[in-house]
Amino acid sequence: MIKRTIDIENPSYLRIKFNQLIIEQKKQIVAQIPVEDIGILILQHPAITMTQAVVISCQENNTVLVFCDSRRLPISVSLPITSANSLHSTILQKQLTVTPVRKKQIWKQVVQQKIIQQSETLKRFGKEHEKVALIARRVQSGDKSNCESQAAQRYWRLLFGDSFRRDTTLEGVNVLLNYGYAIVRAMVARAIVGSGLHPALGIYHHNQYNGLNLADDLMEPFRPWVDQLVFQLSSQDKFEINKDTKQVLLQVPAQKVNYNGKIMPFMVSCHYLIADLKRIYHDKSLKLKYPELDKPISC
Incomplete structure (x- = not known):
């Protein structure tokens, strides 16, 4: 299955619940996505906050976290060290x-x-x-x-x-x-x-x-x-x-x-x-x- 690319462009609060990425905006849940379905998560807005569990869950599922600069352009990525590869x-x-x-x-x-x-x-x-x-x-x-x-x-x-x-x-x-x-x-x-x-x-x-x-x-x-x-x-x-x-x-x-x-x-x-x-x-x-x-x- 093709993994999804999620681009968050508005102020948001991200958390994990039951292996789902919960995206809240203005205290309302606007999206709920299985982390295992996400290939790339782009954090575009400077007012995005998230729990440590989001980072860990993304690493465990080999989801790329892409961070953007003040111009809203990708500036860095976060990847797992081993992707749980036993070899x-x-x-x-x-x-x-x-x-x-x-x-x-x-x-x-x-x-x-x-x-x-x-x-x-x-x-x-x-x-x-x-x-x-x-x-x-x-x-x-x-x-x-x-x-x-x-x-x-x-x-x-x-x-x-x-x-x-x-x-x-x-x-x-x-x-x-x-x-x-x-x-x-x-x-x-x-x-x-x-x-x-x-x-x-x-x-x-x-x-x-x-x-x-x-x-x-x-x-x-x-x-x-x-x-x-x-x-x-x-x-x-x-x-x-x-x-x-x-x-x-x-x-x-x-x-x-x-x-x-x-x-x-x-x-x-x-x-x-x-x-x-x-x-x-x-x-x-x-x-x-x-x-x-x-x-x-x-x-």
Whole structure:
């Protein structure tokens, strides 16, 4: 079953009763949801309070808590340490022994897939895409020639115009991208923790202050899917995070994808992706298999 994404945008009091998340607003219960059904819980309003039991219950059910800043944009996430995975220690030891050479080989596959998805996004909206697609073929182990950056420079200009600059601190299109990416990041991180892998141990990203390096690695090919929604929103002159635009971006986890010939929600496919990663960590004969959109993603 697809887990739900809950976004709380008003002052609220959260508590747990009989394994249900109780959401109270103005001393009235407005929602009652089984915690086990929640995949991502977004705490957007600064006047949200909750009991410790809410945090513990979310951790026990591998529910991602997403905290937002003063701009109502996701700023941090909370995940369980082990997700009650009984093999966590064994899996972690294997993760720690992945060689730098193997990591570079896997990163090549991730970058190629990202550039391919960027090309497909441009193609979908009638943009010139052939040159971006060609860059994917030139990616080397570890992307030592930085094809990812080369593709991005062409991609952003072709998709949003010559004046567009991707900057997380800017408003407009950038805010919508930030929000959509944060949802995908939380979803991938949740799958990583559920598998017993440690999200801080990345393939390419290695910032010592980032607890989600691996999620940042694996989500790269999914960014263009968010871009497709944001492009459609911007075409309708929608540039702000509000109830309507959030509703569009929050549909991403439930988007139908094709993974190895099976149709499933995007959120579910992330667990298959991570399981595949665990297999290929130490088997050079295998390649990382990414899901593909079953049909174009639309508002």
